[in-house]
Amino acid sequence: MKLDHRRALVMAASFLIAALLAPLHARALTGEGEAWFGPSLANLNALEGGSNWGPGLQAGALLELTDFWRIAGGLEASYHFADSEREIPAHFVYGGFLGLRYALDVFQYVPFVGLALTAYPNRPPRTLDQTGFDLGAKLTIGVDWRRSRSWSFGALTEIHLALSEPSEFPIYSTINLHFAYHFRLF
Numbered sequence: 001m002k003l004d005h006r007r008a009l010v011m012a013a014s015f016l017i018a019a020l021l022a023p024l025h026a027r028a029l030t031g032e033g034e035a036w037f038g039p040s041l042a043n044l045n046a047l048e049g050g051s052n053w054g055p056g057l058q059a060g061a062l063l064e065l066t067d068f069w070r071i072a073g074g075l076e077a078s079y080h081f082a083d084s085e086r087e088i089p090a091h092f093v094y095g096g097f098l099g100l101r102y103a104l105d106v107f108q109y110v111p112f113v114g115l116a117l118t119a120y121p122n123r124p125p126r127t128l129d130q131t132g133f134d135l136g137a138k139l140t141i142g143v144d145w146r147r148s149r150s151w152s153f154g155a156l157t158e159i160h161l162a163l164s165e166p167s168e169f170p171i172y173s174t175i176n177l178h179f180a181y182h183f184r185l186f
Contacts, residue, residue: 031186032064036154038178042078044091046126046168052088054080058176060097063185067105072114073098078174091131093172095120097138110152114140118160124172126165135163136171144180152180 040056060074077094099116116138123134142156160172 030064030066031184032182033061033185034064034070034180034182035059035061036074036178036180038154038176040076040078040174040176042080042093042172042174044080044093044124044171045173046124046165046171047088048127050086050088052080052083052091054078054091056093056174058174058178062101068102070101070103070112071099072101072116076174091125092122093120093124094122095136099138099140101140103144105146108146110144110146112140112142112144112156114142116140120162123162124160126162126168126171137161137163142176150182152182154178154180 037059038057040058042054042056044052044054056076056078058074058076060072062070062072064070073096075094075096077092080088080091080093082088082090095118097116097118099114101112101114103110103112118136118138120134120136122131123136125131138158138160140156140158142154144152144154146152154177156176156178158174158176159170160174161169162171165171
């Protein structure tokens with residue numbers, strides 16, 4: 001009886017793995033667009049007095065240049081609550097980004113990596129009283145779960161670098177979840 005139970009379990013696991021790795025007809029095509037939105041958890045990594053986590057949002061759009069290369073841009077913001085024990089004031093960080101992504105878009109799960117330039121009208125602070133404009137760059141690593149031709153869910157993580165202070169790497173990092181809508185542009 002145990003042998004039949006194990007065989008059924010192995011068959012079910014094999015079927016599940018094959019179904020998850022099977023190519024979809026819903027894979028992306030050149031000329032496709034995507035718009036995404038989702039919550040994030042952001043950390044002020046380089047803040048004196050220790051890091052400070054806070055909730056955030058990210059929204060963006062991308063255009064498929066080829067089956068693998070995409071140009072992506074968007075907006076992101078996070079709010080970091082005050083910590084009276086460590087005497088850290090509240091911080092609101094927001095900015096925009098524009099960059100390239102490379103995605104392996106052949107399976108239902110689509111891993112991607114990206115590099116983008118960022119502009120922060122209100123930068124991630126390093127010192128407690130630091131605010132203002134700054135330019136930066138970020139590295140993105142993520143995966144989308146392409147459920148159909150029209151929509152997907154995804155998760156990504158990003159680490160940010162301030163170009164004015166590259167020795168303070170990373171100055172800011174995020175973990176994001178998102179919902180994406182896919183559409184044909186041409």
